[in-house]
Amino acid sequence: MSEFLGKTALITGAASGIGLATAQLMAAAGASVVMADLDQEAGERAAAAIADGGGRAVFHRLDVRDAQACSALVDSVLARFGRLDAAFNNAGISGATSLTEDQGLELWQRVLDINLTGVFNCMAPQLRAMRAAGRGAIVNTASIAGTGGAAGAAAYSASKHGVIGLTRTAAVEYARYGIRVNAVCPGYIETPMTVGASSIFTGSHLERAVSATPIRRFGQPREIAEMVLWLCSDRASFVTGGQHIVDGGASASC
Ligand SMILES: NC(=O)c1ccc[n+]([C@@H]2O[C@H](COP(=O)([O-])OP(=O)(O)OC[C@H]3O[C@@H](n4cnc5c(N)ncnc54)[C@H](O)[C@@H]3O)[C@@H](O)[C@H]2O)c1
Known part of the structure; x- marks a missing residue:
């Protein structure tokens, strides 16, 4: 597959x-991929593995809470590759499980800073570059x-509702400049966030989540990636401002 040959993608x-x-x-579809993350060691290892397999990938350490660094990263992508075709603003954390009254301001701020302000910090310079x-x-x-x-x-939940509002607004504002903006809405996906050692979810919570999913299993990261690639591709040329649910049917059942 070479659908993204000659294109540059930035992923947080x-x-x-x-x-x-x-x-x-x-990378398998031919893009030059700029991989950004707070976790430098894992990120460098992952980019090296892609490059070893013949793909084009470089790693940049980034904290999405740092607006200046997000802007500088877009500048460095343009300086190095001359273009930015696709961006996937995906960095996020889960926070903690508790009643709303017990979430606390510190947790609230941390989750909003990364999950929502982080998307804004990344998207603003990306939109500027893509508009040009x-x-x-x-x-x-x-x-x-x-x-x-x-x-x-x-x-x-509030942070992710915010991401959808931000996505819809940017989609409406930037369609006239040839830029499409969409959100992907995963259900329960098997990643370190859900099943890793530092997951906030208990075994019984995860069992309930799977039994509430008509397909009766966790999704795999690749199943979200497939949607993201399609949304970034020219095949989705009339798709913007959408919330694309990939959840094994979980939100379809009553
Ligand atoms: N796994 C699920 O079930 C699920 C469901 C719905 C939505 N999501 C969302 O998908 C996204 C990816 O989650 P995942 O499941 O792959 O989790 P993950 O923990 O495997 O990956 C998240 C990545 O984000 C990075 N990150 C965290 N804070 C950062 C920061 N401040 N700056 C830069 N990078 C940072 C982490 O280092 C990690 O590599 C998140 O936004 C999450 O909310 C996940």
Whole structure:
């Protein structure tokens, strides 16, 4: 597959899980992939593995809370590759599970800073660069928790609802400049966030999540990556401002 040959893609949260799977798929489709993440060691290892397999991938350490660094990264992508065709703003954290009254301001701020302000910090310079070029596609990672209430996850759910609002607004503003902006809304996906050692979810929570999913299993990161690649491709040329749910049917059941 060489659909993205000659194109450049920027992916945040690319050292792990959904972002990593998307970087792998993008590189396999021919793109030059800029992988950004807070986790330098895992990110460098992942980019080297893609390059060893014949793909084009470089790693940049990035904290999406740092607006200046997000802007500088877009500048360095343009300086190095001369173009930015696709961006996947995906870095995120889950926060903690508790009643809303117990979430606390510190947790609220941390989750909003990374999951929502982080997407804004990345998207603003990307939109500026893409507007100058007259083309581009952006995908932001929301969640099914951005389309409905998520008991125990007030900060997370609010942040992901915010991502959808930001996505819709940018889609409406930038369609006239040839830029499409979409959100992907994963259900439960098997990544370190859900099943890793530092996951906030208990075994029984995860069992309930799977039994509430008609397909009766976790999604795999690659299954989200497939949607992201399609949304970034010219095959999705009339698709913008959408919330694309990939959840094994979880949000379809009542
Ligand atoms: N796994 C799921 O079930 C699920 C469901 C819905 C949405 N999501 C969303 O998908 C995205 C990816 O999650 P994942 O499941 O792949 O998790 P993950 O923990 O495997 O990956 C998240 C990555 O984001 C990076 N990151 C965290 N804070 C950062 C920061 N400040 N700056 C830069 N990078 C940072 C981490 O280092 C990590 O590599 C997140 O936005 C998450 O909210 C996940």
